[in-house]
Amino acid sequence: MFRIIKKESVAMHVEEMVIHAPHIAGSAQAGNFIILRIHDTGERIPLTIADSDCDAGTITILFQKAGKTTEELASLKEGDSIRDIAGPLGHPTPLKRCGRAVLVGGGIGSATLFPILKALKKKRNRVTVILGARTSDLLVWEHKFGEIADKMWLVTDDGTSGKKGFVTDALNEVVENEKVDIVIAVGPIRMMQAVAELTRFHDIPAIVSLNPIMVEGTGMCGACRVSVGGKTKFACVDGPEFDAHEVDFEEIARRLAFYKREEMESLHKYRTSCKGRCRGK
């Protein structure tokens, strides 16, 4: 059992949760994720380790209420427990001194980017961060990024915060005005795909962090398979980060939508059950 130490709403539909998991906190690196199962009848879902505190023995996750499991997770309170957490999983981000890096985050993608930003700064890189969302209420952790990043860009589709437009508009401006050595993008598939196209055009290396459906997260089932450079890779053990220019985004988008109907059914059942009414608010 893993106890929830702190829970806070950080943006519209987005929750931050600090969980006691000392053995994971002690070995988590940027790019790692966990797989959790709330209770005995729950499903296993992957979530990025957005931050960790070795001394306190805690990890921090950020999640968007998007389906049954995340809604139920959001209904838990400080002091409640989560049944199972396995991690840290996945390859850590290969981080070195690379010069100028640009991190591009869409919505909840900030969760993955934050530890990467911290690690890149530790290695004395110059880092520009571009965070985007549909509207200002959906921006996640912009102040936390702002404290560490060398330069911050906020972008919203409706212009309620920062610049009006898409993250790729901002990225385009950055790469046209300065030399960029690497771009790391995390967010919705279509956003990452757009970043891949833009960086390919400018001939800048780019990495994306993929979030396919997973089951056990240790390379045993193949649920998380993605095509990268024409080869099948398992995101949970070969990734989750891959060369953006080699990823087959159409395939991921299609595979991510595979259980749409079941996800809707599950969410509907949850919301109309007693649990949804008494705990879900």
Add this chain to the structure above:
Amino acid sequence: MRARNAEKRKKDFKEVALGLTEKEAVREAKRCLQCKKPMCVTGCPVEIDIPAFISAIREKDFKRGIEVIRRYNMLPAVCGRVCPQENQCQGKCVLGKKNAPVAIGALERFAADFEAKKGVPKKPEKPKLNRRSVAVIGSGPAGLTAAAVLAKTGYKVTVFEALHEAGGVLTYGIPEFRLPRKIIEREIDFVTSLGVEIKLNWVVGKIQTIDDLLKEGYDAVFIGVGAGSPRFMEIPGENLNNVYFASEYLTRVNLMKAGSFPKYDTPVKRGKRVAVVGAGNVAMDAARTAVRLGAEKVYIVYRRTSAEMPARLEEVEHAKEEGVEILFLSSPKEIIGDKHGHVSAVRCDAMRMCEPDESGRRRPECSGNEFILEVDQVIMAIGQTANPLLTRSVKKLRLWGAGYIEVDEEGATNIPGIFAGGDIATGAATVISAMGAGKRAARAIDSYIKNKK
């Protein structure tokens, strides 16, 4: 052995094979010739004294029967159900030359089930601890057996398991209709009653390395992480929607209980017309699971002939009774998708068997014809291979083949203090061979630690 009616059992996940009644068991035991030089024992990977336990059953001393088995086999209720007896003990039985061999597997299961039913006290005496400790990685049959033997010898044993439940393939792979969950739970309870601690959700190689474990003070480590990585065919269409690897399909249903979605949160797609590729136990399990999830038609697609099928005989028969159709000499070469990227058909080569080569093995070759099988779901069950997650975190560990750990007969690796066994050392094999490996390694670990002192 009697089995439940095929039409009824197709609708649920309850155990299919019914086991022997007392009368049947005694009658079957009486068929045993009690050979002076029992061939059956030579066929058993852990050399159970088969004539001795059968003669106990014949004398209706069932308690003695199970005691004999337990001396050699830690998981009799499991092995009685899942061992490929026709290639092992029963395959060697002299009666089998003319008639049916003695049903040794069924008798083993009978003795084990008797023990469970009658609750014969098997409270193990708490062993005297010797202040030495061993880490076991993986809680499949290899790991559980090594842990139990070491704990009985007096070691403090910690088992680290990546998943949220212990048991390895017994838990996430083999379906309930073949191996009910409560049998595995009983075996695991037995192991923990010996004082073994099982740490779940613990991925060694990620949380800490084997080096870390040795530094933390474990005197030795046993690796029993299985061969859990699915093998691909590398044909076009393998990543289409509704193409599953058997391990994902079975994990969803067995470990995550997707058959009870939405009561359980994990979904699984229920195919209407399903093609399962492969003909081993995994393929049979996947096919019969698809039947139970409501498929109208399930095919097994296999490139060789019935003579080469690696699955247990009983499973093949049960699958056929449940309406699974086996297409022999058929080799998929492409999975075809519709405009949404969902499976719509499999294109197969029709094969023929060549004349035996120098090694005496007959290989299938394309006959030049092909055919199309219209299906909406494909399950790949062409084998598993080594998962590199743990092995690549151990520096200088000697591997062979596709990444299996090289061990000597006792299970020692090239690194002192690190032992391994089960599927990760042999490649995908059987429950009984994994168990045997766990037992041998436990003894080797005991003498390694004693000599180290």
